[in-house]
Amino acid sequence: MTQFDQNDDSVVVVIGSGAGGATVAHELCEKGIKVVVLEAGPRFTIDDFHNNELAAYQQLTWADKRYATGDWPAATLAPEGPNWIVKAVGGSTLHWNGLSFRAQPHEFKARTTYGEVEGASLADWPVTYDELDPYYSRAEDKMGVTGTHGIKRHPANNNYKVLYNGAQRIGYTQISNARQAINSEFRDGRGACIQLGFCNQGCKMGAKWSTLYSEIPKAEETGNLELRSGCMVLRIEHDKAGNANGVIYVDGDGVEQRQSARVVCVAGNAIETPRLLLNSNSSLFPDGMANSSGEVGRNYVRHVGAIVFGEFDKPVNMHRGITVPGTVFDEARFDPSRGFAGGYLIEAVSLGLTNLAVVGDAAGWGRNYTGFLEKYDHLAGVLLNGEDMPRSQNGVSLHDTERDQYGLPVPIIHVEEHDNDHAMSAHFKGQAEALLGAAGSTKQHHVVTAAATHNMGTCRMSADEDKGVVNSFGQTHEVKNLFVSDGSQFTTATAENPTLTIVALAIRQADHIAAQMSAKAL
């Protein structure tokens, strides 16, 4: 195994080994650049994963203290666990479902398209769809997205049949079970999906793309990667000129260490990334590193979410097979006549019995609730994934006094929902009831989703250094050798699940870093 000296200041240090971090690391390694990845969590193998919701959650989930404030559901329903993120090598690509959609061209111009929305901090991305197009294609190839690059789609499972038929009967036309980063056949050293139904628990077939068993081992094979797991980065350091020159971390034995760096890429997911920048304050950067704009930690977006379950007279058995097996795109369009800006996707979804009992009604008890749970194998679920409005006051800040086990201030995640979000979820609820009803559902049950799985926007991209933290390559405006490589970069949420865009941006960023390094600009 490759090892680099801690004083080696020619390495790129990448913080976090999830979708963004491991991708940028792998791409750099392929170009002959030396990389040290520091990952806070442990390194598991596929054999370690559990086909059990409780055990998998306990094994993988980031459980360090966080607080939710504001008026979003997490503030009451998950006040100490508002964000569902993995702490392990592979990051949230262990939990994720594999849905891999491109954002739409107009969504990169959200401010121009939607116009002024009062109380929202909408802005255009400094990168266009056309510029990202080739990188989307490379990302789809890398991840093995069905329906692209000649990769065949999966057969329809039970839950998808309900979504498809219901959607068709209410007049929707854009219904698909493609665009999954889940192998339908053996590809790229990974096996095919056998419809286990435990996509969120770590795929025991390795069929679902995860950096744990794709980007990381490939990067290791180049001889240019050293991955240090169990290493939590506490802060980034800089030289007198204000360039990043190393990071301080606690290793698995609890010992504080320092790794020198030529370039630092932060990819801790959109809560930990801004938190790390805020914690890296100094006399030169009194408000946190790369935060002269004051935008670090702001404009947090997470997608408008909700689930509706339909009860049917005949069995569905939604738990059999791919957890999120298909999507309706008809509502993803821009159409203010519906009463809201932005669009949304309707995705089929299943939950195991344990998770259903936990989230079905966070305060539920008694015969009403247990009667619903008893319908388990006669239920089908649909999920809302919609663009939420960014707001300057929504985001990540540091607790004044409370510290976590590393001695770092506990992050507070504050969200005040925008009326646009409420209008969108009300619209979805009506459509979901109609869709399920058209498929034959006799009764619907509404679920409030609390924990955010898509976290974005907290170090937003902007061409203007006063209005955003990073430029279109994820490079911070203020510290030229410091990059943000995850969903924190997103200027706006878009209606689509974020990971394909994160991976496309990471590939593009690696090209940029390599070019700048050879030009000695970094």
Add this chain to the structure above:
Amino acid sequence: MKRRNFLAGSSVLTIAALALPIYPSRAGEPFTDGQTAALLRLVKDIFPHDALSDDPYQAVVGQLTGAAADPNMLTLLRDGLASLDAVAEGAWHERTEVDRVSALKEIQSTPFFLTVRVMTLFGLYGNPAIWPAFGYEGASYEQGGYLFRGFDDLDWLPEPLS
């Protein structure tokens, strides 16, 4: 709305609470027979399923009893049971279901109720022994997934074209 506000103080909700420890089971002591019977009645009333035997509920009572090794938990449970008896003006667990449930509604925002509810939630629905009664089939890896075991056996709707 009021009901949810009370939950703010209890950190043990939603999916994040899946990290909650499952306590080792213990029997009997430190509770009287009456208290143990009341605990069983309580966990059954919170999540009643007529198709289930008492066994999975007994298992939850065992976990509660195990948790009561912590003196704070013991006090919470004992006092909570006493408060139910006070509301019911007698032995709560010997009342009819309608009366028991209306007493529970009066205390459903108390730390006692919320704690027992959450522990029952995980202890009961996390117990694989009850899953067959719901048609939930649990771990599938050992059986080769559902690819050849009905992932697409829904036959009362037309096959999707795409």
